[in-house]
Amino acid sequence: MTVQHHIPDETLLSYAAGDLDDATSLVVAVHLALCPACREAIDVASDIGGMMLEDLAPVAMSGDALAHVLARTETAAAGERPVPMTTSQSSSPAASFVFPEPLRSRIGGDLDNVKWRRIGPGVQQFVLPCADGASQARLLKIAGGQGVPEHGHTGEEFTLVLAGGFSDGSLAFARGDVEWADPDVVHRPVADDGDGCVCLAVTSGPLQFFDIIGKIAQRVIGI
Amino acid sequence: MTDIPKTAETAEDATVLMSRIAGHQDRQAFEVLFAHFAPRVKAYMLKLGTADALADELAQETLLMVWRKAEQFDRAKASPSTWIFTIARNLRIDAFRKISRPELDPNDPALVPDPEEAQDDRMNRLQRARAVREAMKTLNDEQAEAVRLSFFEDLSHSAIAERLDLPLGTVKSRLRLAFARIRDAIGEDLK
Ligand SMILES: [Zn+2]
Numbered sequence: 001m002t003v004q005h006h007i008p009d010e011t012l013l014s015y016a017a018g019d020l021d022d023a024t025s026l027v028v029a030v031h032l033a034l035c036p037a038c039r040e041a042i043d044v045a046s047d048i049g050g051m052m053l054e055d056l057a058p059v060a061m062s063g064d065a066l067a068h069v070l071a072r073t074e075t076a077a078a079g080e081r082p083v084p085m086t087t088s089q090s091s092s093p094a095a096s097f098v099f100p101e102p103l104r105s106r107i108g109g110d111l112d113n114v115k116w117r118r119i120g121p122g123v124q125q126f127v128l129p130c131a132d133g134a135s136q137a138r139l140l141k142i143a144g145g146q147g148v149p150e151h152g153h154t155g156e157e158f159t160l161v162l163a164g165g166f167s168d169g170s171l172a173f174a175r176g177d178v179e180w181a182d183p184d185v186v187h188r189p190v191a192d193d194g195d196g197c198v199c200l201a202v203t204s205g206p207l208q209f210f211d212i213i214g215k216i217a218q219r220v221i222g223i
Numbered sequence: 224m225t226d227i228p229k230t231a232e233t234a235e236d237a238t239v240l241m242s243r244i245a246g247h248q249d250r251q252a253f254e255v256l257f258a259h260f261a262p263r264v265k266a267y268m269l270k271l272g273t274a275d276a277l278a279d280e281l282a283q284e285t286l287l288m289v290w291r292k293a294e295q296f297d298r299a300k301a302s303p304s305t306w307i308f309t310i311a312r313n314l315r316i317d318a319f320r321k322i323s324r325p326e327l328d329p330n331d332p333a334l335v336p337d338p339e340e341a342q343d344d345r346m347n348r349l350q351r352a353r354a355v356r357e358a359m360k361t362l363n364d365e366q367a368e369a370v371r372l373s374f375f376e377d378l379s380h381s382a383i384a385e386r387l388d389l390p391l392g393t394v395k396s397r398l399r400l401a402f403a404r405i406r407d408a409i410g411e412d413l414k
Pocket residue numbers: 003005006007031035037038039
């Protein structure tokens with residue numbers, strides 16, 4: 001199945017430029033792992049960065065900069081952060097990973113390792129650690145036929161399907177697909193019947209729930 | 224003794240230098256690459272508001288990473304300046320965050336591979352970088368400004384909107400149109 005719903009182009013551009021907060025970068029990077037088309041787009045956006053770097057007026061380096069770096073090329077990278085090679089060595093056979101990198105590294109495991117917390121009927125979540133507070137990233141596990149309470153947002157929301165699927169109105173979302181919603185959108189995603197849905201949801205700004213149960217949930221669990 | 228390029232001014236020469244470094248740990252090639260790129264990476268850091276000493280340090284760190292990761296530089300994937308830009312960008316972000324920037328892992332078995340036909344259809348990466356440069360010239364001033372602010376001012380869409388006193392939607396559509404134009408120009412037909 002090819003991905004049908006992508007990260008918006010202007011968000012891809014900002015990812016390449018390095019402008020996105022941590023949580024939004026995470027959902028983009030995970031989508032890229034599942035979407036060759038957006039990887040192509042990112043390569044082009046990165047070329048813009050390369051070109052702009054090339055065109056900058058050079059600023060002289062400190063006198064001993066080259067000597068410093070050459071000296072450091074001599075020493076092994078002991079004690080320094082290793083180059084992130086593959087982090088995918090694992091006993092699990094490849095095809096069985098549900099979470100692509102960089103999500104596995106972020107949570108320290110795959111779907112089986114998630115410590116879910118129930119937040120409502122048929123809905124569980126796991127809040128991911130993030131490097132800044134600009135947006136929140138969490139995993140949601142929604143039972144078949146269940147929905148996230150109807151809500152709007154004060155900021156953007158990206159919902160990336162990792163397993164199963166959901167529908168929102170007439171649109172269907174499967175593994176790799178991203179639903180993007182801006183503050184004007186009020187929506188109610190409903191998980192597909194059967195196994196339901198596991199997704200990565202990133203929101204900037206708190207959600208606004210419209211029904212009473214949602215409001216209580218918001219107060220109690222702080223989503 | 225040398226057929227090593229004297230400068231890294233062109234992407235072709237920079238590519239030769241990269242393969243000398245990857246294949247032979249060629250320090251002379253590295254010095255040429257350093258002379259070209261380190262001062263530009265430093266300029267990039269300064270543009271983004273990094274203090275001088277840290278900008279110098281991050282530029283050194285970037286070039287050190289170029290040396291260490293040279294074997295991973297895949298000439299089929301990016302031009303040298305694009306590759307070095309991505310290293311510099313990530314190091315800058317990581318210098319200010321506790322968790323490193325989320326990046327895909329090209330060796331991840333869970334990665335959905337590129338479709339077969341894409342492999343040979345694709346424009347050579349150096350050609351593509353050149354085409355991007357040409358396409359950038361065709362952007363109107365407003366689009367070019369929005370792109371420049373994204374890359375050099377570290378501004379989110381809403382921060383750009385604030386800076387230019389424009390509605391958020393206008394900023395997004397300028398970026399979207401700029402990007403679409405560039406991708407059209409290089410004959411990408413995605414999605
Ligand atoms: Zn995509």
